[in-house]
Amino acid sequence: MMLPLSLLAPLLVMVGAAVPWAWLRRSAAVLSPAAVLPAVVLTLTTPTAELEVPWLLFGTVFRMDAVARPLVLIAAALYGAALAAVTWRRGPEPTLAAFLLATYLGTVGAYLAADTVAFYLSFAVLSFSAAGLVIHHRTPQAHRATVIYLVMTVLSETALLGGLLLTVDAGGALLADAPAAIAASDRSALISALLLIGFGVKAGLAPLHLWLPLAHPAAPPAASAVLSGVMVKVGIVGWLRFLPAGDSADIARLLLLLALAGAFLAVGVGLMQDDPKVILAYSTISQLGFISAVLAAGLLMPSSSGATTTAVVLYAVHHGLAKGALFLGVPVVRRHGRGVTGIPVLLGMAWAGLSLAGAPWTSGAFAKYDAKYAVADLPALAGLLPLVATGSTLLLLRLARVLWRGERATEKVDGLFGAWLLLCLLGTGLPWWIGTGWLELQPPTWDAATLWDSTWPVLLALLLAAPLTWLVGRVPAVPPGDIVVPLETAAGLLRSSGGAGLARVYTGTAQVARAWGRGWSRSAGLVRDGVAFMETRTRLWTPTGMAVLVLLAVLLLVLLFAGGWSP
Template structure:
């Protein structure tokens, strides 16, 4: 039995890889999706913590280790992935492209699981690269114009991020003369290449976490992907960047970098709010909300490590758990509403409202406990005030989502959502509301009674009250999904046009027909982009970064 328990940890990434191949042989491969994350869920509960499990015969050597942080991330991620897999079975089963979706779904899951339990830098990088590249298949699955555009932006930034990450890890491993993550992190703090390595890692992990100005892939990808894919993209995959920052950056020993992380996180949190409120699609609003919440989590790391607050890591893990489950449930709700909820529409929207208020920190919800857990790390000064005020923006985003869902409900006469869609949504919503209550005493060391103190309740309640008072159906002027991605594409398009004028392209090897098919969508894209406005210095910075990524 003990040996079987030890095997569970390697099975967390291995089983999805096997199912990815097996799914190619089945007529209904979506039937395998609910099973893929079960080994990871079991490993999170029963695998021994701290023990390194090495597989020297696999590739150049693979090693896994489950620590308390990894157990939390692996546990909530596997739970969400299992429920989203059930949802995907009803959502995509029997439809065109089912096998292709299952292939990329399982590959992304394998990479994500490996990232959470990797013990060395090589295993971590291999897993991180797998999840990054495989997620492209989920983003472009619909093969619509929006999906291809989102996929293009995503893959360019993903390759740029992987390049930065590889550079940072190589510098860290060279300084440590070891591949173990703990050794790399310790060596980076005193390495002569410290700042260069940390900057590279920050860009690689920060991109995945959706930090500005490299966030543009996030709203585009989450809006374009199928609903179950959006749920795991927003609920889990962005957390790979978060755990990477925790694992590798020695910010507790470097106050200047801690401050950088803090203010970059706060800038992202507020940018997500300001860019998300004018959106006109529920999934876009939810995507910008994820960007905002990820910024807040990064700010917690910067503030907590900078001030030496004990428990910052596990407090952030609790916050990530609630956000992942709640945001996953909200994305699933978008699909249920679009399918037609019928008589269940009102109860469904009530659940959506409760989940949204929970993310904003409404008292007596799992979200209130998550907010309470990170309060000590943020402190009571200006940083704590900015974080508290951001809860108003978060609630406004959730109200905006609710308003858009109500407005976009199909008529009652259309076909109702199946139990296969409603059931996983309800289960995910219940997990988001209940799981934080189970984890709060364990991860924070405080009793649940602490959450019922009058000052604590008031601190959580007043941002909700303010948001409800100032909410308006108009919610500002509309902004295109992806915000600065459009202007950047326009700049690169014009640069590309100038290059072509000086260096005429060679004829396409497949003849005029292929050339016409390639030029026509590019002309349509240029016409669409011509109406986008520039975004100042942020546009210039991201243009340079995207251009560099395209060259490499």
């Protein structure tokens, strides 16, 4: 991690620096894609690498394992492509590169963290650094998206901090001990619920997904590629690392229910959108629902947790490359989608779309094939999951329609085009290599039954496309962010009605205060009059009392002597 930090430092320190120092910032930006090379080398050469830093925090440990290794490699590929897209062009963007490097450190740190404190620190760095990606363009849309993103992030961090503190208190300081510690804790259900919320915001779990459809259209394409392709997977990894299989079955069932709701409802909302990046954002929510459902199946059935974990990792690898290519491909299509250059662009986008839909001979078919058999012990779920591919195909058809009708762009996308092409090339073979080599999975045999299983969801989408397009044009459109709009309306009404209520409370309390003041004024006047009366009587009775005392003393002496008193 030293190389990313060494490149990040001049990008941040030189912000606003004098012109003579600007060359250092530009040079650091141009070199920033090289920051991912150590991670690439590490994943390829040292599958069990481990780093202990006993003096950092409470003793920090980073470790490569079967879950982290593929995800770190995909993160390096996507971040490298994103950094190249924003720096290898005319007018590089050092500030954007700085935030990409910061989120890269948080992402890789969370994947590799072997202790709870290091995981939380990396997660927090990732979460708050990503706000710089969302607000980058500083438009009103970006400001609104960033506000909502930060609200959801604070909610996530608060729930996560509470859950992880309870985890450590139960004996889960190391990630390897965390699931057993949570299962044995008296507060197991509470911890699992907090972790469900904390990681659910990042993983786009319905109804905590509402920041995603707003952040993607606001952020630059390169930022959207890593947001959707890599960063949201940190929430999935959090569930894999902490939630105990076989324990808190109610939490697992709730996760499964919410995952399936997001997988299917996101399709309906996404079909109503006219912005390509919003459509892709809802596609991400649907795909994350698929991944979360497979993960929940492993929590419900501990005997299959190993199979579901590898299925989740393979799907995350495939989805990261395909979705990253689609996000980077949006500006590429707008610039190079016509003419001679349109042929490779069309082929690349077609590959990414077919792969995301799970068409035969694509990495998506491999990932869906493995996921189907991983959840075979839940026949109902195994029957529902292929329909997610139908929804994905419908969203991709909507994306193609919107892109085809969209305006052509004229700005240069030189670095972006190369980054997009790299992700397309990697996506055609890398998931297969990781799945068969690193995860030791068997690829599909492509017999008639397997071909039909991967084909019929796509064919069903083609049959439904026309009637759904007709229907979507005749129903009220749902704005991006869906439930954000009624929540914002409710907040506005609460603010206005709350302000009026506060004004009424202020008026009422002011009246009470005035009445109270008048009462105390009257009471003080009575007390003052009483004191004055007593003082007057005291002045009158003082000499009289003295005379009486003198008279009594004289009478006493007379009686004593008259009575013959003697000592």
